Amino acid sequence: MYMRFFSRFFSAMAGPRPVVLSGPSGAGKSTLLKKLLQDYDGVFGFSVSHTTRNPRPGELNGKDYHYVTREEMQASIDRGEFIESAVFSGNMYGTSKASVQAVKDQNLICILDIDLQGVRAVKNTDLNPIYVTIHPPSMSVLEKRLRDRKTESEESLQKRLDAAKVDMEISKEPGLFDVVIVNDDLEDAYVKIKEVLIEEIEKVQKINSSS
Ligand SMILES: Nc1nc2c(ncn2[C@@H]2O[C@H](COP(=O)(O)OP(=O)(O)O)[C@@H](O)[C@H]2O)c(=O)[nH]1
Numbered sequence: 461m462y463m464r465f466f467s468r469f470f471s472a473m474a475g476p477r478p479v480v481l482s483g484p485s486g487a488g489k490s491t492l493l494k495k496l497l498q499d500y501d502g503v504f505g506f507s508v509s510h511t512t513r514n515p516r517p518g519e520l521n522g523k524d525y526h527y528v529t530r531e532e533m534q535a536s537i538d539r540g541e542f543i544e545s546a547v548f549s550g551n552m553y554g555t556s557k558a559s560v561q562a563v564k565d566q567n568l569i570c571i572l573d574i575d576l577q578g579v580r581a582v583k584n585t586d587l588n589p590i591y592v593t594i595h596p597p598s599m600s601v602l603e604k605r606l607r608d609r610k611t612e613s614e615e616s617l618q619k620r621l622d623a624a625k626v627d628m629e630i631s632k633e634p635g636l637f638d639v640v641i642v643n644d645d646l647e648d649a650y651v652k653i654k655e656v657l658i659e660e661i662e663k664v665q666k667i668n669s670s671s
């Protein structure tokens with residue numbers, strides 16, 4: 461009884477639970493999270509990761525990623541500034557403590573777009589997020605979407621498809637994710653993710669409307 465009261469009290473003090481969005485490259489993570497950020501202004505905040513990959517046309521430094529060199533990233537990791545970091549398709553990616561803290565400071569639901577290595581690392585922290593994985597309806601649809609996106613070279617595309625196969629298998633591991641959302645029709649997938657997050661969304665809206 462008391463334990464339950466205290467655990468609820470402290471989890472409320474800790475602010476809203478973050479959300480991990482994972483899943484194969486091309487599954488639709490960025491598309492879904494951008495919709496959430498747009499439709500729920502003042503509710504969600506994006507954890508801006510660091511990466512050594514080059515920016516794509518239209519991507520902004522500090523908004524989509526912090527674009528850094530390998531040397532800069534490694535030095536920052538060595539200084540203990542990252543919650544987690546991983547190598548994906550030959551590039552380094554990582555979540556800095558500062559990126560998550562910046563979102564927490566605003567009392568927003570922090571969205572982390574991270575790969576499976578990141579998911580495993582976050583499991584060893586006290587972030588306590590909701591773990592969501594986005595899957596494509598099939599590998600052939602995934603390939604088509606990645607090709608149509610026109611952001612990858614043939615080599616990078618193949619690396620992403622290889623990683624996707626592994627990713628889809630590992631995601632079946634019991635307990636790794638709270639929810640699997642198949643992104644076939646975008647609107648349907650968006651409705652599903654909102655359903656999963658509605659409790660946290662309403663919590664933040666309630667706090668914001670009373671402050
Ligand atoms: N572990 C980890 N993975 C990340 C991070 N940021 C992005 N990723 C993952 O890196 C992979 C490649 O991301 P990106 O180059 O933006 O390609 P995209 O997913 O195809 O748009 C995706 O699986 C992301 O979820 C991070 O900070 N940590």
Ligand SMILES: Nc1ncnc2c1ncn2[C@@H]1O[C@H](COP(=O)(O)OP(=O)(O)O)[C@@H](O)[C@H]1O
Nearest residue numbers: 485486487488489490491605609643644645646
């Ligand atoms: N349900 C969908 N139907 C058709 N195309 C989609 C759908 N969801 C996403 N896309 C498109 O597929 C591509 C990959 O989506 P993206 O959000 O970049 O994936 P991720 O962030 O997981 O790599 C993008 O060009 C996006 O516009």
